[in-house]
Amino acid sequence: MKVPFYIHNLNDSDSSQVAEVLKTPFLTSGAIGKGVEQQLCEYFQVRNSLLTNSWTNGAIATLLAMDIGPGDEVIVPAQTFIATANVVELLGATPVFVDVNPTTLLLDLEAIKGAITNKTRAVIAVHLYGELCDTPAIYSYLKSRSIRFIEDAAHCFEGEKDGVKPGMHSDAAIFSFYATKNVTCGEGGAVITNDDNLAETIRQTRLHGMSASASERFTNNKYNHWTMKRLGVKANLPDLLASLLPRQIEQIDSWLEKRTYLANRYRELLVNIPVRLQKTSGRSAEHLFPIWVQPNLRDSVIRILNDKNVQVAVNYRSVPTLDYYVEKYGYTKEDFPVSYEWGQGTLSLPFFPTMSTEQQDYVVRSLIEAINEASISEGI
Ligand SMILES: *Cc1c(COP(=O)(O)O)cnc(C)c1O
Numbered sequence: 001m002k003v004p005f006y007i008h009n010l011n012d013s014d015s016s017q018v019a020e021v022l023k024t025p026f027l028t029s030g031a032i033g034k035g036v037e038q039q040l041c042e043y044f045q046v047r048n049s050l051l052t053n054s055w056t057n058g059a060i061a062t063l064l065a066m067d068i069g070p071g072d073e074v075i076v077p078a079q080t081f082i083a084t085a086n087v088v089e090l091l092g093a094t095p096v097f098v099d100v101n102p103t104t105l106l107l108d109l110e111a112i113k114g115a116i117t118n119k120t121r122a123v124i125a126v127h128l129y130g131e132l133c134d135t136p137a138i139y140s141y142l143k144s145r146s147i148r149f150i151e152d153a154a155h156c157f158e159g160e161k162d163g164v165k166p167g168m169h170s171d172a173a174i175f176s177f178y179a180t181k182n183v184t185c186g187e188g189g190a191v192i193t194n195d196d197n198l199a200e201t202i203r204q205t206r207l208h209g210m211s212a213s214a215s216e217r218f219t220n221n222k223y224n225h226w227t228m229k230r231l232g233v234k235a236n237l238p239d240l241l242a243s244l245l246p247r248q249i250e251q252i253d254s255w256l257e258k259r260t261y262l263a264n265r266y267r268e269l270l271v272n273i274p275v276r277l278q279k280t281s282g283r284s285a286e287h288l289f290p291i292w293v294q295p296n297l298r299d300s301v302i303r304i305l306n307d308k309n310v311q312v313a314v315n316y317r318s319v320p321t322l323d324y325y326v327e328k329y330g331y332t333k334e335d336f337p338v339s340y341e342w343g344q345g346t347l348s349l350p351f352f353p354t355m356s357t358e359q360q361d362y363v364v365r366s367l368i369e370a371i372n373e374a375s376i377s378e379g380i
Helices: 012-022 031-044 055-065 083-090 109-115 135-143 196-205 245-269 295-307 323-329 337-345 357-377
Strands: 048-052 073-077 094-098 120-126 148-152 172-176 189-193 289-292 346-349
Touching: 012 245, 031 048, 031 189, 031 245, 048 055, 048 196, 055 083, 055 148, 055 172, 055 189, 055 196, 073 083, 083 094, 083 120, 094 109, 109 120, 109 135, 120 135, 135 148, 189 196, 245 289, 245 357, 295 337, 295 346, 295 357, 337 346
Parallel strands: 073 094, 073 120, 120 148, 148 172
Antiparallel strands: 048 189, 172 189, 289 346
């Protein structure tokens, strides 16, 4: 049996949506994207939503709109995908890494407090693997200190905890519609915010800092002049890609039922196996299914699983221990021990809503064999 790491749910009805866009004059941002933005506002019950061509560019547009740059510090977790920290670096600000909670693998408010200085302008918390951080507590603390709070919701479209969803308790929540994410159009993203002023500014920083978008420059058959208000990036999502989103957003909650069923099934099958799992509570978006094995076994386990045609990935090795951050800031393994240890032992099992229970049983059987074989060759 061969088990892929991930398979998307797009099909022929989605191709016909793309074909419809090809018939319109503007292939780029227009009516389709506006419709999706409306859909996002309704799903998340927020005032504003802005589609972007990636999480990364959405985050850059958001940080630009917040005037974050050289001399500023932005707190980010050490355990995340590199993009969370890279966007801060790209703007010339300093990412201040904070270690994550050992059981939830999320940023805790107490840890954030310990990293705040008089240069802290923002915090980006990551809802890692789909599990929501405590946004009400974090936001009320940061708000009282005029520090901006951004949610990295790349893993967490459909997550919810105690009635709280992304975007409710923050200045902005940012999503990714990258190829492997729960909602995808290949490359894409969105920023949602209840702050109308911030939304207006992001509308500019999302598109070169221009005062009007392409479709607005040609209204009523007239050309309208535009001006440049501030420095911006090119982060708008073309309608060609946006057309893949409406059906997925409509169906996301039913796909989550399948994800939740499979994730809980994995949890049951792994009960007596020497692996560690992230502690979850509330409704996780169940984006990935990462496990932790002893670090000296991890790479052998991956190799053996690959030999058995089971595709796995590593999400993620601790960001400050990657070459760029080590060379620039001199971080060591000891600086963020929880993220480091998790990053050395973690691997993500194949996980997607259309996965069969036979495939899942095969993955678990293969994992047990891989851990046994690796333990023997390591002399454990
Ligand atoms: C995928 C991902 C990103 C980056 O998303 P892009 O849309 O590829 O820019 C950022 N943060 C996290 C946690 C991610 O998993």
